[in-house]
Amino acid sequence: MKPISKIAKAIAPSATVAVDTLAKQMKADGIDVIGFGAGEPDFDTPELVKQAGIRAINENKTRYTPATGIVPLRKAVADWLEKMYGVSYKPTQICVSSGAKHNVFVALQALCNPGDEVILPAPYWVTYEEAIKMAGATPVIVKTDETTRFKLTPAMLEAAITPNTKCLILTNPSNPTGMLYSNEELEEIAKLVLKYDLYVISDEIYDQLVYHGTFTCFASLGPEIKERTVLINGASKSFAMTGWRMGFAAANEEISKAMSSYLSHSTGGTSTITQYASLAAYECQDDLVGKMVLAYTRRMKYFMERIAKIPGVTALEPDGAFYVFMNVKEQIGRTIQGVKINSSADFAQALLEKGLVAVVPGEAFGAPGYVRWSYATSMENIREGLDRLEKFLAE
Numbered sequence: 001m002k003p004i005s006k007i008a009k010a011i012a013p014s015a016t017v018a019v020d021t022l023a024k025q026m027k028a029d030g031i032d033v034i035g036f037g038a039g040e041p042d043f044d045t046p047e048l049v050k051q052a053g054i055r056a057i058n059e060n061k062t063r064y065t066p067a068t069g070i071v072p073l074r075k076a077v078a079d080w081l082e083k084m085y086g087v088s089y090k091p092t093q094i095c096v097s098s099g100a101k102h103n104v105f106v107a108l109q110a111l112c113n114p115g116d117e118v119i120l121p122a123p124y125w126v127t128y129e130e131a132i133k134m135a136g137a138t139p140v141i142v143k144t145d146e147t148t149r150f151k152l153t154p155a156m157l158e159a160a161i162t163p164n165t166k167c168l169i170l171t172n173p174s175n176p177t178g179m180l181y182s183n184e185e186l187e188e189i190a191k192l193v194l195k196y197d198l199y200v201i202s203d204e205i206y207d208q209l210v211y212h213g214t215f216t217c218f219a220s221l222g223p224e225i226k227e228r229t230v231l232i233n234g235a236s237k238s239f240a241m242t243g244w245r246m247g248f249a250a251a252n253e254e255i256s257k258a259m260s261s262y263l264s265h266s267t268g269g270t271s272t273i274t275q276y277a278s279l280a281a282y283e284c285q286d287d288l289v290g291k292m293v294l295a296y297t298r299r300m301k302y303f304m305e306r307i308a309k310i311p312g313v314t315a316l317e318p319d320g321a322f323y324v325f326m327n328v329k330e331q332i333g334r335t336i337q338g339v340k341i342n343s344s345a346d347f348a349q350a351l352l353e354k355g356l357v358a359v360v361p362g363e364a365f366g367a368p369g370y371v372r373w374s375y376a377t378s379m380e381n382i383r384e385g386l387d388r389l390e391k392f393l394a395e
């Protein structure tokens, strides 16, 4: 038989999905494992959003929609962006699709030609590297570390730029580190974006989940920057709607038109029911997120207090999102419960098998030496998970 697609064969499956699937399988097999792998809120979708979805079904709003979403939803998203960040988009510049993940994928398809380079600061969210490759482009990974709080500096960015650089991916706040760029830091990056004529895919899916500092929307840094930015956001994290599959991109007319064509031939639009539910979320004037942010803050603080007392592991306090990126470098070289730990991947594997705690190894995010814990889980699980970590490390 002839070989299948080279691009498809080169794609690595999502490591975060793999850890979550394994933990769920272990649970189904009756093993008492606690999962910290999944990046999804443990809260229920707000009631008014669920009711809007149910109403859509009852009112037979179950037919095809425009590929980029129903006009009222695109308008509601545009109004929301104006209200939140003072950035003004026409509804035609908004592409709603099946999750922010899909928007990242389609944005890269719309922007990149084979041979283009896309700068990706590490640690990065697992999907970007593969999505860049799926677009036929080349990821240029720029490693950051704790000395800059895992943030890309202008000097790092400038050193990575070549004549082939097309685009930079920024995630703010970051998955997996939880770090937030300040307005000043983003302004410095923006200067280079203009100087070298780059596009920016600015993934702002965690914009509502910020515990310290102030979030800056990259596109709000000025009209020239807005023209070059594909702003990615969506309902999954802020409104606890991961399973509904709603994300959006806001971009200039040329890019949004290209993305729209792409969507019209691929998904044909996300579920109609999801769109009506999301409309209720984006039109809602009540605070749907505040209670969740309070709970995440409490959990994060507890996490940090506990980590400070556990010898051999450290973590920077996150500013946003719902992840703690734990430094486990001191554990590498040790033998824990009969298992030799040669990497953070070994550490995560041993912690799962011996400690019954599922975390994602830093290797998946281009940052060996770390493991990512999601605190989008109950306080009870966090307490028990950290007790298990303590016990695991002590033995």
Ligand SMILES: Cc1ncc(COP(=O)(O)O)c(C=O)c1O
Binding pocket: 039, 098, 099, 100, 101, 102, 125, 171, 174, 175, 203, 205, 234, 235, 236, 237, 242, 245, 246, 247
């Ligand atoms: C940075 C980032 N972008 C996008 C997504 C995907 O969001 P969605 O569920 O809307 O596809 C995630 C999910 O983990 C994420 O962490």
